[in-house]
Amino acid sequence: MTLLVGAFTIGLILALLALGVLVSFRIFGLPDITADGSITLGAAVTATLCATGVNPVFATAAGMVSGALAGALTGVLHTKFKINALLAGILVMTALYSVNLRVMGRSNIPLMQHTTLGTWGEDAGYSLLGDRGLMVFGWRVGAGEIALLVGSFVVAVLVAVALFAFFRTHLGTAMRATGDNPQMIRALGANVETHIILGLALSNGLIALGGSLLAQYQGFADAQMGIGMIVWGLASVIIGEALTGGRSLGLTLVGAIMGSVLFRLLVAVALRWGLNPNDLKLITALFVFVALILPGLLKKIRRPAQLTTVPSA
């Protein structure tokens, strides 16, 4: 049960990663690899600040803002210097690896001894539920775990609601149109470059927030923790789209959260069944590969069938 609750909690925290990837990849159509660096940056900044005794709320906000700046930098490289979006992301991600080591001063910062949002959440859980925790389906779950699960659920929902509201404002609608038809929105007076920079800042801010919360949940920040995160985020988004099947904004946002949670559960179950953790990234990459080509393949398979149904003259 602890394994399950943990998978749920991490899934909800990494839903922020999925939402960030959703913004860059689906709304703007940009494969933004900055994510690998910015999720670690969020964790590194927050962990470093928490370790020096800074208020966790401030430390978390600082982590998020630093991720947003990294995303904005990728946006500037892409729009102002006309560097291919993929390459711009790779450049910033690579640079961030050094930045993260500089920020942390070493490759790993443990947070067990320090006050974080995680310890606040656990304390709140114990004071509300007591030491005995709760019985869930006949299993005893610790009060701290429950509190963190509820807390990450609240954060994921709040962020999704805020995103939903934002993308329905004048600015947010124009940013969606930037990804949909840049020529059209330019003719309607929007500065496409500014929108892309803003969008990548938003995306990486969310991803860094996810990294910040993840570090506080698992109790450490590590320079290696971001590797392959973009693919995990993509996998979540794709699972989410399959689950909701929705093209509407609200459904894709809900889908990203559900996708992230389901993905974590699948990973937890697979690891429990004896999957070698080293193979996890290979399998995830294969999964995303299949998910990306599957719609096209299905179309090809269906087309001959359609041809035969056309009545001959």
Place this chain on the structure above:
Amino acid sequence: MLTLTGLRKTFNPGTVNEVRALQGVDLTIEDGSFVIVLGMNGSGKSTLLNAVAGTFIVDSGRIDLDGHDVTRWPEHRRARLIGRVFQNPFSGTAPNMSIAENFALAARRGRPRGLGFALSRDLMGPLRDRVALLKMGLEDRLDNAIGSLSGGQRQALTLLMATWLKPALLLLDEHTAALDPKSADQVITLSEEVVARDKLTTLMVTHSMQQAVSLGDRLIMMDRGKVLHDFRGPAKKRLRAEDLIDLFDEIRRRELLDESAAAMLQSLYV
């Protein structure tokens, strides 16, 4: 008022692909004037519209629109003054967004976009009324993605979007060329209505002789990046399709002559 002074633009200068698209265009268009732009392929008529819209910055010359020198303004800044309908029906609308959302974007053309709710009630009421006037049954489908509509419907909506806020200049770039005849007629009728109702200053490129003679109060014919003929007032009214075809033939003959002259010179001197 739109004033073009000595506009020049060369694409790919100094290469084998060099195209001298605009070679000194001077043109003044009074407020409320509806100008048809004709010309053969490569005559520079679309380039002229794009130069005015700001798709690229001209090499030399000056563009004044509505009292502003917009020569160096980027495209998105000029959008405050200019409404556009493109040749491709897919260009003017965001396909995955709803009809209402597309109009919400158009209702802020060239204005700051804040954090106000895009689909406000102030927009939806007038929008439903205006779209109902199209008689396409779209007023009940405002939440549908615009990509699900036909090319003609999309072009009609793009025209409404471009003129939702009255533009100082309306640019129509062969906006019916990609449509079937019936849809093209609908969009042309709508264009006439909108331009007449709001007394819009309009620049319209077309390949249709019929549209060229029946629409507008002025007609310019372009050739090799310059304005070759300019008919206005009574002279424009008297124009018939046959006259235009004669003018095209004349241009074609001269080009043939140029080619044969070039061949002759080449055989004599090279």
